[in-house]
Amino acid sequence: MGLTSSSTGAKLLHDDIEILKNKCDYTIAIAGNPNVGKSTVFNSLTGLHQHTGNWPGKTVSNAMGVTNFNDKSFLLVDIPGTYSIMSNSQEEEIARDYICFGNPDCTVVVVDSTCLERNLNLVYQILEITNKVVVCVNLLDEAEKKGIEIDFDKLSFELGVPVVGTIARNKKSLKTLMKYIYEVCSFNKPSEPLKIEYPDIIEKAIEIVEKDVSSLLANHKFNNYRWITLKLLEENKTIISSIQNYLNIQFLENSDILNSLSKAKSLLEKNEINSSLFKDKIVSTIMYYSEKVSLNTTNYKKQDYNKRNNKIDKILTSKLTGIPIMLLFFSLIFWITITGANYPSQLLSNLFNFIEEKLVYLFNLCNSPAWLIEIIIFRYVSNFNMGNCCYASPYGYFLSIVYNFRRFRIFAKNCF
Numbered sequence: 385m386g387l388t389s390s391s392t393g394a395k396l397l398h399d400d401i402e403i404l405k406n407k408c409d410y411t412i413a414i415a416g417n418p419n420v421g422k423s424t425v426f427n428s429l430t431g432l433h434q435h436t437g438n439w440p441g442k443t444v445s446n447a448m449g450v451t452n453f454n455d456k457s458f459l460l461v462d463i464p465g466t467y468s469i470m471s472n473s474q475e476e477e478i479a480r481d482y483i484c485f486g487n488p489d490c491t492v493v494v495v496d497s498t499c500l501e502r503n504l505n506l507v508y509q510i511l512e513i514t515n516k517v518v519v520c521v522n523l524l525d526e527a528e529k530k531g532i533e534i535d536f537d538k539l540s541f542e543l544g545v546p547v548v549g550t551i552a553r554n555k556k557s558l559k560t561l562m563k564y565i566y567e568v569c570s571f572n573k574p575s576e577p578l579k580i581e582y583p584d585i586i587e588k589a590i591e592i593v594e595k596d597v598s599s600l601l602a603n604h605k606f607n608n609y610r611w612i613t614l615k616l617l618e619e620n621k622t623i624i625s626s627i628q629n630y631l632n633i634q635f636l637e638n639s640d641i642l643n644s645l646s647k648a649k650s651l652l653e654k655n656e657i658n659s660s661l662f663k664d665k666i667v668s669t670i671m672y673y674s675e676k677v678s679l680n681t682t683n684y685k686k687q688d689y690n691k692r693n694n695k696i697d698k699i700l701t702s703k704l705t706g707i708p709i710m711l712l713f714f715s716l717i718f719w720i721t722i723t724g725a726n727y728p729s730q731l732l733s734n735l736f737n738f739i740e741e742k743l744v745y746l747f748n749l750c751n752s753p754a755w756l757i758e759i760i761i762f763r764y765v766s767n768f769n770m771g772n773c774c775y776a777s778p779y780g781y782f783l784s785i786v787y788n789f790r791r792f793r794i795f796a797k798n799c800f
Contacts, residue, residue: 404448404450404459405459407457408450408457408458408459409456409457409458409569410456410457410458410459410489410490410565410569411458411459411461411486411487411488411489412458412459412460412461412488412489412490412491412492412565412569413461413463413482413483413486413488413490413491413492414426414460414461414462414463414491414492414494415463415466415479415483415491415492415493415494415506415510416465416493416494416495416503416506416520417465417466417467417495417496417502417503417506418465418466418467419465419496420465420494420495420496420503420522420523421494421496421522421523421552422462422465422494422522423447423462424522424552424553425492425494425520425522425550425552425558425561426447426449426460426462427449428552428553428555428558429449429451429460429558429561429562430449430450430451430460431449431451446461446462446464447462448460448461448462449462451562453562453563453565453566454566456566456569458562458565458569461482461486461488463478463479463482463483464478464479466479466506467505467506468505468506468509469483469506469509469510470509470620470623470663470667477622477626480513480623480626481626481630483510483513483514484513484606484608484627484630485606485630485631488516489516489568489569490516490517490518490565490568490569491510491514491516491517491518492517492518492519492520492561492565493506493507493510493517493518493519493520494520494522495507495519495520495521495522496522496523497521497522497523497524497526497527497532497534497549498523498526498527498530498532500521500534500678500681500682501674501675501678501679501682502674504673504674504677504678505670505671505674507519507543507674508578508580508670508673508674509670511543511544511545511577511578512577512578512580512610512611512614513577513608513611514577514608515544515545515577515578516568516569517545517568518545518546518547518548518561518564518565518568519539519540519543519545519546519547519548520548520550520561521534521536521539521547521548521549521550522549522550522551522552523551523552524549524550524551524557525551530686531684531685531686532682532683532684532685533682533683533684533685534549534681534682534683535681535682535683536548536549538680538681539677539681542677542680542681543578543677544578545568546564546567546568548560548561548564577608577610577611579610580669580670580673581669582665582666582669583665583669585651585652585655585657586652586657586662586665586666588651589617589648589649589651589652590610590613590614590617590648592644592647592648592651593613593616593617593641593644593645593648594609594610594613595644596638596640596641596643596644597609597612597613597616597635597641599640600633600635600638600640600641601631601633604631604633606631612627612635614666615627616635616641616645617645617648617649617652617659617662618659618662618663618666619659620663624636743760744757747760
């Protein structure tokens with residue numbers, strides 16, 4: 385199956401979730417940018433069969449749930465939303481480590497169909513780690529409103545993995561998604577991650593280091609040598625530390641690795657590429673692929689589909705108008721908090737006082753006893769008026785009447 389928490393020496397999930405994982409046939413990671421409907425897809429697939437908590441040692445929450453398809457059970461892990469897995473935030477670290485070392489049988493990358501190019505950056509980063517991926521192009525209803533059409537077959541061909549269009553609340557589209565997930569999970573052919581062609585000089589540097597990395601990891605189940613080589617050349621200490629932690633190998637203490645890294649860096653420096661520029665070229669290459677694929681697979685019926693949003697963004701983010709608008713919003717929030725909220729509160733209070741007076745008058749016309757008026761009107765309406773949410777529903781109203789009748793019976797029994 386691959387690396388587990390025991391084989392890496394690090395726990396990625398809680399013990400109870402590990403038990404649940406062992407009971408399920410497959411484990412699915414759900415990744416994606418924030419606000420692409422990732423959690424909606426997760427909730428629609430798992431329903432009420434969910435578990436929530438925090439990632440071990442982190443303040444970032446997690447959600448996991450179980451769903452069934454074709455007589456197989458799937459544990460779905462909702463990875464924190466992130467735009468990249470190259471940086472060092474907690475969300476990015478969790479997403480990267482779980483995809484690399486959490487051993488999911490399939491990773492579903494949810495993308496926004498209305499801004500495919502931006503979302504493909506994350507898709508390509510994940511495809512560099514594993515090709516056991518299904519790309520879920522979500523929010524098709526929003527894309528249709530904006531006149532955006534995506535050729536899923538062509539996109540699948542370009543990425544080399546299954547692509548399915550979904551509307552998160554449409555059960556039919558989610559069944560199609562589960563069909564692709566099932567096919568990826570049950571396909572036992574060894575996976576080879578996507579190979580992005582970087583500039584020639586970077587490819588030569590990768591080739592120098594990758595030979596020693598592959599020799600060092602010959603007896604390990606994690607065999608993505610190219611991705612590890614890229615991270616070593618990037619000199620990102622946080623990512624390198626995570627890799628060393630989960631693989632139990634000190635790459636930077638191995639003489640062969642150090643020698644090959646020295647040769648590769650010398651080659652890069654001769655071509656005026658330092659570690660910062662190296663990372664920039666990696667990112668720019670991924671962005672180039674994302675832009676190219678997006679242009680080849682997306683058709684815009686309305687060329688000005690995003691015109692209104694661009695105008696709003698221009699106003700809100702402009703140096704000239706952005707700061708005054710922000711200060712205006714802050715002032716409005718402070719006014720509502722300190723003074724503004726008193727006006728609707730006073731109106732509600734007047735309304736309930738008016739209702740109370742009319743109800744008392746009505747009950748008096750019916751010659752109702754004082755204790756009944758006390759229970760039904762003064763207690764319920766007054767509590768509602770004071771904002772006591774316990775009485776703000778019919779069920780709460782019923783409980784309050786029962787409770788007060790019991791109090792009246794006790795009072796009557798003691799008096800008579």
